[in-house]
Amino acid sequence: MDIVRTAIGLMSGTSMDGIDVALLRTDGRGFIERGPFLGIAYDGGFRERLKRALDLARPLTDRAARPDELRQIEIELTQRHADAVTAFLEKFGLRSGDVDVLGFHGQTVLHRPDDGLTIQIGDGALLAERSGIPVVYDMRANDMAHGGQGAPLVPAYHAALAGRFQKDGQRVCFVNIGGISNLTYIGAEGRIAAFDSGPGNTLIDQWVEMQTGKTYDPGGEIAGRGQVVAEIAARYLGSPFFQGNIRRSLDRGDFKPLADGEASLEDGARTLAHVAAASIVKSASYLPERPSVFIVCGGGRLNGTIMAEFADMAGKNGSRVMSAEEAGFDGDAMEAEAWAYLAVRSLEGLPLTYPGTTGVSQPVSGGVLVEPAK
Incomplete structure (x- = not known):
């Protein structure tokens, strides 16, 4: 029997306007029960910090590299996501123990598929520590390691x-x-x-x-x-x-x-x-x-x-x-919901990407799981 998990997806997209938070109950296959959604806008100052991160990432060739200022922005971004999770749980009367996993996109600061390079800032381990919830993050890298473009994942x-x-x-x-x-x-x-x-x-x-x-x-x-x-x-x-x-x-x-x-x-x-x-x-x-x-x-x-x-x-x-609304969905929540869905698929070892979606050589799973310290 497939396991149904409760997942929260966290999305900060290329518009850099804020964090989308959505809850989903799913087995990572055909069962999907959509839950609440919350959008949290970035203030102008932090949006400027994210624009600065794009400049800092431009010369990088190592996806793990975090020069000093970029690392500070990554920590700030992660803390804002932790705060967003807390706000979401409080708003909808939930506890961290009610959630099985967070699907954490982070912020894409560099994407060069022709060079096999993609960089999303966001510290999964720090988010797990601050939220008390297991986190799946870095979901694009395995696709690119198998010849894919790393996008789209939705x-x-x-x-x-x-x-x-x-x-x-x-x-x-x-x-x-x-x-x-x-x-x-x-x-x-x-x-x-x-x-x-x-x-x-x-x-x-x-x-x-x-x-x-x-x-x-x-x-x-x-x-x-x-x-x-x-x-x-x-x-x-x-x-x-x-x-x-x-x-x-x-x-x-x-x-x-x-x-x-x-x-x-x-x-x-x-x-x-x-x-x-x-x-x-x-x-x-x-x-x-x-x-x-x-x-x-x-x-x-x-x-x-x-x-x-x-x-x-x-x-x-x-x-x-x-x-999306005419079709019965929430157009604001869909990408965050997708990241929740993908996190559950990652836990199950199910494919996140396919040859017809990213050009990857074969269907592959991906993501890195980190547990909060006990």
């Missing part, structure tokens, strides 16, 4: 959720629009294909912050007042990333931000929203079949301009677009 969870939409031969594609967007396609016979699809929120966030000091475009309101600058859109969409059949995972820095003065605030935001939507459609053309339905999660689903563009483009290809 498809295993998407595949588990997709069954209810696969009646009548529907072909489902989950779209996560975070800092970077990614796709998970699940065909009618359960075939999985997944890859990063292009820039999501990162370029828009960078542009709006540079122009206004705000960290994002709420609801896509700024973009909604602008016009697409065709030359800028063509430059992004003409990237070599979109050419050829070999898909690769992306680093936050792979698409350069707009330079100050290239466009008005509104036109820049509108153009980058267009790029975010068009990137998904261009990359979806490499899927085995055209999806019947796209289910959108991540922060980008709240940007009305991105969603309107995406729905229009997909509709012309005969596909339907719906938000």
Whole structure:
């Protein structure tokens, strides 16, 4: 009989806007019982510290290296995750003993799949000590050691959720629009294909912050007042990333931000929203079949301009677009839930990644388990 565990997933993504905390009861296979969710925003000062971590990591070639300042940021990040777990348990009336495992993503500060290098800061042992709960972390490394891109990892969870939409031969594609967007396609016979699809929120966030000091475009309101600058859109969409059949995972820095003065605030935001939507459609053309339905999660689903563009483009290809909420899910919680699910799969030695998701040579498990000191 499969063991059902209670897991908490912790996610801090490429948007660097905060920590997502979600609880899941699962056997790491087909049984999934979704629990509560809590989002905890980073303050502006710590977001700047994380941006500094990207600069500090850029010259590294050893994934275990933590030069002094980067190590300090790692400790700060880990403590904030421990505090987030405490806040979550208190809010929902839970104790540490009620939770079997934490799935800890950490913060990606460098991702160079072509060099077999990925670095996520976050001290799993320190988190286990501070929380009193076993922790599974560093879930990307084993995939890369077996020839994979180290991303995306969420498809295993998407595949588990997709069954209810696969009646009548529907072909489902989950779209996560975070800092970077990614796709998970699940065909009618359960075939999985997944890859990063292009820039999501990162370029828009960078542009709006540079122009206004705000960290994002709420609801896509700024973009909604602008016009697409065709030359800028063509430059992004003409990237070599979109050419050829070999898909690769992306680093936050792979698409350069707009330079100050290239466009008005509104036109820049509108153009980058267009790029975010068009990137998904261009990359979806490499899927085995055209999806019947796209289910959108991540922060980008709240940007009305991105969603309107995406729905229009997909509709012309005969596909339907719906938000995670329309599909019965929580679009904010899905990535954190995935990390809880993956932690349980790791404990069971089940695959986290597959040749069709990361390009790994064979299905592989991964993650490092650390227990709190007794």
